[in-house]
Amino acid sequence: MWLQVAVQADEAHAETLSEALMDAGALSVSIDDADAGTPDEVPQFGEPGHPAQPLWQHSRVVALFDRDVELAVALAEAAAQAGLDAVPPFTVEEVAEQDWVRLTQSQFDPIEIDPRLWIVPSWHVAPNPDAINIEMDPGLAFGTGSHPTTRLCLQWVLDNIPAGCSVLDYGCGSGILAIAAAKVGAGKVVGIDIDERALESTRDNAERNGVSIEVVHSGTPVTARYDRVIANILTNPLCVLAPAIAACVADGGKLVLSGVLEPQAEQVIAAYAPYIALKVGATHEGWVRLEGQR
Numbered sequence: 001m002w003l004q005v006a007v008q009a010d011e012a013h014a015e016t017l018s019e020a021l022m023d024a025g026a027l028s029v030s031i032d033d034a035d036a037g038t039p040d041e042v043p044q045f046g047e048p049g050h051p052a053q054p055l056w057q058h059s060r061v062v063a064l065f066d067r068d069v070e071l072a073v074a075l076a077e078a079a080a081q082a083g084l085d086a087v088p089p090f091t092v093e094e095v096a097e098q099d100w101v102r103l104t105q106s107q108f109d110p111i112e113i114d115p116r117l118w119i120v121p122s123w124h125v126a127p128n129p130d131a132i133n134i135e136m137d138p139g140l141a142f143g144t145g146s147h148p149t150t151r152l153c154l155q156w157v158l159d160n161i162p163a164g165c166s167v168l169d170y171g172c173g174s175g176i177l178a179i180a181a182a183k184v185g186a187g188k189v190v191g192i193d194i195d196e197r198a199l200e201s202t203r204d205n206a207e208r209n210g211v212s213i214e215v216v217h218s219g220t221p222v223t224a225r226y227d228r229v230i231a232n233i234l235t236n237p238l239c240v241l242a243p244a245i246a247a248c249v250a251d252g253g254k255l256v257l258s259g260v261l262e263p264q265a266e267q268v269i270a271a272y273a274p275y276i277a278l279k280v281g282a283t284h285e286g287w288v289r290l291e292g293q294r
């Protein structure tokens, strides 16, 4: 049994609240229309055949927690992190494991990142067997390909990984970017994360995709230099980590960053300016991809 918590949110706060709920210990989070029926009747925004942004005014952030969670504490933490004065109205429901798995599966279809690259859940047949297909199920770590920042980084990976080059995925989450790099033809690929669950997820996903990825906890100092460094984290950690991340890029190597909202781009560019000149390479749904070369 798990606890499914549906929290009301306006459009402006739905995404930050969803991230805050993950940080507060949710195992999985989705956003749907509070005015619609059951979650499986709700459109999946940002995925093929669906609108790029939710069209509804009243969102509902649906989070799954382990039943032993201290829910009041988790919700209070999440509300504070999302900049809300109080915990918004919410409902709690107990759900059986099988029901949640069925519901989650029904919400994830294959995602086309590019005609050359698809993210395919294990319970689906690859729509294009000739493309690079990454098998990836929603799990505990961020990175199923549906988020704009992951998409921006995957599109960059497709055209910027020469055969045999070394790649560092800083903040690897599910390992999706590292796996894509390996499938595109990288040689040595390393994934770093601060979260043990992410490292485990990267290990598992690499194995199921038949690629070799070395995983390293971010507490371990990085001494090697990489031809390509990708970091899809968030503005604040990216700025704090600027000297460390920039130092991982080999001479002539390329750095790409995402997890940065358009108004934050200049802040991140300034943080990296002493090391590498970055510029906005692409934007998608309000998020930017920053690119530079040492």
Ligand SMILES: C[S@@+](CC[C@H](N)C(=O)[O-])C[C@H]1O[C@@H](n2cnc3c(N)ncnc32)[C@H](O)[C@@H]1O
Pocket: 141, 142, 143, 144, 145, 149, 150, 153, 169, 170, 171, 172, 173, 174, 175, 176, 177, 192, 193, 194, 195, 198, 218, 232, 233, 234, 237, 241, 259
């Ligand atoms: C937005 S997710 C990106 C996951 C995946 N790379 C993707 O693009 O979908 C950010 C990841 O960075 C990790 N992270 C956050 N702060 C970090 C830090 N200081 N050092 C290393 N990893 C960090 C998080 O645990 C999370 O897995």
